[in-house]
Amino acid sequence: MEVLHGVSNCKSCVYRDLMFGSLTADELILINRNKKEIKFNRGEVISKQNKEIKEFMYLKKGLVKLYRNDVVHRDQIISISIPGDFISLLSIFSNSYYKYSIAAIEESIICAVDIDVFRQVLRNNQAFGMDLLEKMSTIYDDIIDTKFNISRRHLRGRIAYILLYFADHVYKNHQYDLPVSRREIAELIEMTTENVIRTLSEFNKDNIIKIDGKNIKISDPERLKKICQLG
Amino acid sequence: MEVLHGVSNCKSCVYRDLMFGSLTADELILINRNKKEIKFNRGEVISKQNKEIKEFMYLKKGLVKLYRNDVVHRDQIISISIPGDFISLLSIFSNSYYKYSIAAIEESIICAVDIDVFRQVLRNNQAFGMDLLEKMSTIYDDIIDTKFNISRRHLRGRIAYILLYFADHVYKNHQYDLPVSRREIAELIEMTTENVIRTLSEFNKDNIIKIDGKNIKISDPERLKKICQLG
DNA sequence: CGCGGCTTTGATGTTCATCAAGTAAAGTGG
């Protein structure tokens, strides 16, 4: 972890409209003065379950996972966030502590705004609040959707679902380097690491996908989609 | 379904503070003028997935379920709402159509406020917006929590979890009439109807619970809690 | 009264987790 100094101004940030489009010039200056950019290496924990929330964060670069810690069983991954996502939006209003842990899957850069400043701006800007309601709702809906979609499927269907998820939602490409380990896939779709590997090998043998280490190429998208729907 | 006329004024509603505590007198009058109270019988569908959202609704009396329709497999119950819950809060901001269906489990009375009026009040009252952010966040967090708690458990653990859920969260009593059918329990915790029945019978035989038709009495809460934690 | 939905139990087979054991890859310290 490393705080980046002398970094970009919010005014010219690519994500400005995504998040702070409804702020006045003054509000934006205030946010800019109270934000930090922080770099995390692959594997580093960004925040831990039950820790106090001190910042509103969004992802500028990289890939992070939200997950529930579980000592007895295994961790459960709730969602994968891509650049532009608000990674601390969950539970920021319902709790003063994190309900979930966050860790970097790839080297990532987080933009973190002091939570009190954030709340202050929120109290004074109606449009900003409405924006946030909508965004939060969308994030939550996506999580619920994904979770319910996964839990009703069998193993083959789950793997198909998650492969297509990375292709369509994260990388927008039918070929990509899997950002997560086999174990993390298992934690994401509730199955064992062994069965993740087995199912991937099966798909590989059946020429549905082509595996080369971390690299996945979806050779037969139609069949994969069919398995996703039926499995 | 039956619209109730000449019903109570919002001003003296038991749920006023729960929902509309931050409204001005004028706003409350506006809401009052544009609300309906509607009674639904057991089993009646209150709103259907993909239908346009025209009202903001909360539950005054009874018990309802939120669920995802699924033609191929079975329906999936997302949550059970008790009086005071905002049953259409989900997706009201992220979508203009319902993402989930809603149906009455018991005879229920819904209070429905015209969605445009609701949004209008929301735009003009900052405190109301903040309230809503917090409430919505809590509802979503609960759903995610429940869902993840269930999906990591085995059948016995799931049944134990749901029995305790009804006891602690819905009825606040160790004895209660199960409001849902065995099949609905199955849809709620992702298992088959047969296995719900089998597991309940097992618990009955082991003197952990006492079943009499729909009536459940938790005779050995400690053991049930242990099963819930370990299963 | 009979039809359909809910409930219950048993038998059977499938799906999946667990255990074991080995290889490959990636950190780690001397």
Place this chain on the structure above:
DNA sequence: CCACTTTACTTGATGAACATCAAAGCCGCG
């Protein structure tokens, strides 16, 4: 930089957990 340790990946064998199928009793309702 190389030996060493740990972590990730892979495959197979086994048994447990669970779904499916079948059949029958029960209850409410038109």
